[in-house]
Amino acid sequence: MDVFRSCLAVPGNNPAMLLKSSSLGADVSMLDLEDGVAPTEKDAARLLLKHTLKTLDFSPSKVFVRINSLDTLGKEDLKAIVPCSPYAIIIPKVETAEQIAQVVEIVERYEPKDKPQIRFMPVIETARGLANVFSVADSSKRIVAISLGGEDFLASIGSKRSRERKELFFARSMMVTAAAAAGIIAIDTPVIDVDDQQGLVEDATFSAEMGFTGKICINPRQVGTVNRIFSPSATEIKWAKRIIKAMREHEENNSGVFSLDGKMVDLPIALQAEKIMYLVRNYGLDREGLS
Amino acid sequence: MINRVGKEVPDYIEGWGTVNHFAGAFQTQPVNMRRHAALVKSVGPKDSKVINNLKDLFRTIPVKDGMTLGFHHGLRNGDFVINQVVETAAELGIKGLKIATSGIFPIHDGLIRHIKNGVITEFDVNGMIGAVANAVSEGILSKPVVIRTHGGRARAIECGDLKIDVAFIASPTADTYGNINGTEGPSACGSLGYSFPDSDFADYVVAVTDNLLDHPLARISIRQDRVDYVVKVDRIGDPKGINTGIMKITREPLQLIIAEQAARVADALGLIKEGYSFQTGAGGVPLAFTSFVAQMMEQRKLTASFAVGGITSLIVDMLEKGLLRTIFDVQSFDVKAIESMGKNVNHIEMGASFYANPFTSGCIVNRLDNCILGALEIDTGFNVNVITGVDGRIMTGIGGNPDTAAGSKIAMVVGNLLRGRIPVVVDKVHTVCTPGETIDILVTEKGVAVNPGRQDLIDKLKEARIPLKNIHEQRALVEKMVGKMQPPKTTDRVVAIVEYRDGTVIDVIRQVKV
Numbered sequence: 119m120d121v122f123r124s125c126l127a128v129p130g131n132n133p134a135m136l137l138k139s140s141s142l143g144a145d146v147s148m149l150d151l152e153d154g155v156a157p158t159e160k161d162a163a164r165l166l167l168k169h170t171l172k173t174l175d176f177s178p179s180k181v182f183v184r185i186n187s188l189d190t191l192g193k194e195d196l197k198a199i200v201p202c203s204p205y206a207i208i209i210p211k212v213e214t215a216e217q218i219a220q221v222v223e224i225v226e227r228y229e230p231k232d233k234p235q236i237r238f239m240p241v242i243e244t245a246r247g248l249a250n251v252f253s254v255a256d257s258s259k260r261i262v263a264i265s266l267g268g269e270d271f272l273a274s275i276g277s278k279r280s281r282e283r284k285e286l287f288f289a290r291s292m293m294v295t296a297a298a299a300a301g302i303i304a305i306d307t308p309v310i311d312v313d314d315q316q317g318l319v320e321d322a323t324f325s326a327e328m329g330f331t332g333k334i335c336i337n338p339r340q341v342g343t344v345n346r347i348f349s350p351s352a353t354e355i356k357w358a359k360r361i362i363k364a365m366r367e368h369e370e371n372n373s374g375v376f377s378l379d380g381k382m383v384d385l386p387i388a389l390q391a392e393k394i395m396y397l398v399r400n401y402g403l404d405r406e407g408l409s
Numbered sequence: 410m411i412n413r414v415g416k417e418v419p420d421y422i423e424g425w426g427t428v429n430h431f432a433g434a435f436q437t438q439p440v441n442m443r444r445h446a447a448l449v450k451s452v453g454p455k456d457s458k459v460i461n462n463l464k465d466l467f468r469t470i471p472v473k474d475g476m477t478l479g480f481h482h483g484l485r486n487g488d489f490v491i492n493q494v495v496e497t498a499a500e501l502g503i504k505g506l507k508i509a510t511s512g513i514f515p516i517h518d519g520l521i522r523h524i525k526n527g528v529i530t531e532f533d534v535n536g537m538i539g540a541v542a543n544a545v546s547e548g549i550l551s552k553p554v555v556i557r558t559h560g561g562r563a564r565a566i567e568c569g570d571l572k573i574d575v576a577f578i579a580s581p582t583a584d585t586y587g588n589i590n591g592t593e594g595p596s597a598c599g600s601l602g603y604s605f606p607d608s609d610f611a612d613y614v615v616a617v618t619d620n621l622l623d624h625p626l627a628r629i630s631i632r633q634d635r636v637d638y639v640v641k642v643d644r645i646g647d648p649k650g651i652n653t654g655i656m657k658i659t660r661e662p663l664q665l666i667i668a669e670q671a672a673r674v675a676d677a678l679g680l681i682k683e684g685y686s687f688q689t690g691a692g693g694v695p696l697a698f699t700s701f702v703a704q705m706m707e708q709r710k711l712t713a714s715f716a717v718g719g720i721t722s723l724i725v726d727m728l729e730k731g732l733l734r735t736i737f738d739v740q741s742f743d744v745k746a747i748e749s750m751g752k753n754v755n756h757i758e759m760g761a762s763f764y765a766n767p768f769t770s771g772c773i774v775n776r777l778d779n780c781i782l783g784a785l786e787i788d789t790g791f792n793v794n795v796i797t798g799v800d801g802r803i804m805t806g807i808g809g810n811p812d813t814a815a816g817s818k819i820a821m822v823v824g825n826l827l828r829g830r831i832p833v834v835v836d837k838v839h840t841v842c843t844p845g846e847t848i849d850i851l852v853t854e855k856g857v858a859v860n861p862g863r864q865d866l867i868d869k870l871k872e873a874r875i876p877l878k879n880i881h882e883q884r885a886l887v888e889k890m891v892g893k894m895q896p897p898k899t900t901d902r903v904v905a906i907v908e909y910r911d912g913t914v915i916d917v918i919r920q921v922k923v
Binding site: 138174337339 | 855
């Protein structure tokens with residue numbers, strides 16, 4: 119399963135930001151052709167991204183490209199970008215599984231056969247999209263994550279944004295549940311006020327507790343906080359290591375369910391510990407000396 | 410010949426003479442060398458030192474054709490004194506002057522007129538920015554400009570290599586008997602450290618001030634027994650160009666990432682400890698580095714021993730919070746640093762020789778644990794260029810970069826891999842200012858490169874799981890991003906000599922083709 123915490127939006131028409139983006143600590147560089155680019159700059163951004171993807175090495179970030187919706191310039195974007203084999207395509211304003219099938223068809227036409235298959239991350243931004251989120255999440259093997267576009271979603275249901283974001287509670291619950299049902303991850307909507315670090319901490323903590331794996335960042339200053347909050351803590355890592363060590367010892371002795379520190383260790387606990395260590399390996403936390 | 414840092418330097422340079430080639434950071438030592446002596450004078454009880462204007466002063470000394478006039482750059486881009494003095498020389502028909510200053514700034518752009526009319530024929534500097542630098546790069550002068558390090562200038566003055574006939578000291582405050590300080594007055598700039606060698610070794614020393622007070626000053630930086638004349642002028646400088654308010658930490662994410670990584674490196678190497686000594690500077694990454702180090706020291710209840718060099722409000726904050734015992738200040742970069750030097754007894758003004766002169770009984774950079782340096786270019790041999798741009802033109806100054814690199818236990822170059830779209834890590838730097846043998850570590854946004862000569866540091870950083878990316882990998886990475894820059898087109902004519910701190914020639918700058 120693909121996992122990532124921070125997904126940093128980088129305007130596709132900004133060469134300086136494109137150069138820097140892979141060094142800003144984000145797990146995903148989300149190169150944007152959609153809302154982050156002015157209508158008069160769309161063609162320039164598409165051309166720039168096409169050449170950038172052929173030239174720049176974005177590692178250790180994974181490259182996701184957010185195209186325009188298919189009913190606007192999305193098809194043109196796919197024609198230009200898919201041959202460059204980004205790690206994933208972000209499909210905005212998805213409302214139905216049929217839209218995903220349309221994208222699959224175009225991607226298959228232009229995708230290089232000798233490169234890894236391009237993944238998808240659909241974005242749910244409307245009431246209709248949320249109503250169909252289970253079928254969308256399950257509509258293609260290429261889908262590795264689903265994401266919530268909170269601002270557009272609130273507009274579509276006629277709600278207003280509060281600092282506590284209680285108005286998004288149902289949508290967020292639907293997203294994490296649909297993602298879990300499809301065996302993929304859910305990425306949360308960004309915090310718009312980039313100067314509100316405390317708000318970011320509170321919102322990201324809440325979304326991590328709900329089950330989101332990561333969050334869209336609209337400013338590089340948000341990346342460090344998001345990475346920290348969506349990473350297992352040192353205490354969790356220590357706990358997971360102890361559980362796994364104890365499990366292995368008990369497996370050798372065929373002793374089945376056992377207890378550690380007076381608490382029973384059963385399959386869900388073991389899976390939780392393994393998930394933590396999976397995240398540790400994926401996020402390089404062992405390299406950073408936290409494990 | 411090809412010298413020790415791989416640069417082709419002629420054995421003889423017109424306007425300079427026979428070249429003593431750079432032989433290694435500590436290879437050239439003083440042998441039977443003595444300090445130069447200034448002219449001895451006597452001022453009697455009834456004599457006055459105050460002279461009404463610069464013209465009268467010129468006639469009194471007298472200032473003649475071919476003399477060397479010394480200045481300091483404490484007023485930075487707000488300095489009026491060099492312009493006023495050269496204008497006076499021009500009005501009196503004086504020709505062939507050498508301007509020996511620690512810095513030329515854009516405010517001095519008007520000097521080009523006086524180069525063209527023959528008033529100025531030579532420069533001896535630590536750095537040049539602006540139109541004069543550009544004109545020098547294009548070959549306006551017949552004799553090459555000498556670019557010395559801060560410590561090297563002090564050494565050259567003390568040893569008599571740079572003989573200053575008259576030192577004009579821009580003095581934010583002076584009294585009628587020649588005592589000077591830099592912390593008071595409308596043009597306060599803080600430390601006057603770069604003018605200390607001039608005041609000790611020039612034949613004549615003149616305080617040029619716009620804040621003349623009765624004798625004696627309460628706070629004395631340069632003493633009356635070293636100052637021959639005091640001249641009151643309307644203004645010596647423009648405060649807007651002198652200081653920069655209170656320096657703030659950058660919000661640029663990449664710079665913060667680099668600074669944080671550099672602080673982690675310093676910590677992994679065991680530098681962040683009780684008694685840590687450091688020089689950081691005033692750029693975006695160095696300021697942020699200082700902030701991260703201050704946080705670490707505060708959390709661990711540690712106190713640094715001393716900080717040196719150009720001083721900022723962040724360093725003063727450390728002193729005032731008890732995180733730092735002593736500041737040695739050769740240049741005060743902002744208002745808070747200027748104020749602090751006037752009030753904190755352990756914020757000590759130091760001269761350029763105390764700071765970095767290699768031919769003394771011990772300069773303070775020798776006691777540094779760590780320095781944080783910038784670079785316009787760094788090559789795969791860790792040689793650093795801080796003077797010339799990608800077009801081969803002189804852009805800025807050498808400053809104390811080679812001095813602190815040589816002195817400190819760990820010299821770290823920090824910064825982005827790219828300046829705009831110009832690569833910073835290259836095969837060969839255009840101008841070698843600081844030899845690679847004195848640079849230990851490079852920290853960029855892509856990783857940490859350690860000089861292969863420092864296996865001990867590589868081992869420690871690996872053990873601390875700091876992500877290492879060697880300098881060849883970083884060069885390859887940046888080349889892949891923006892391609893390889895074409896070397897600048899130059900003629901064979903030498904327009905500037907880059908002197909290492911020990912007086913040897915480490916590189917030359919050739920005339921750019923226009």
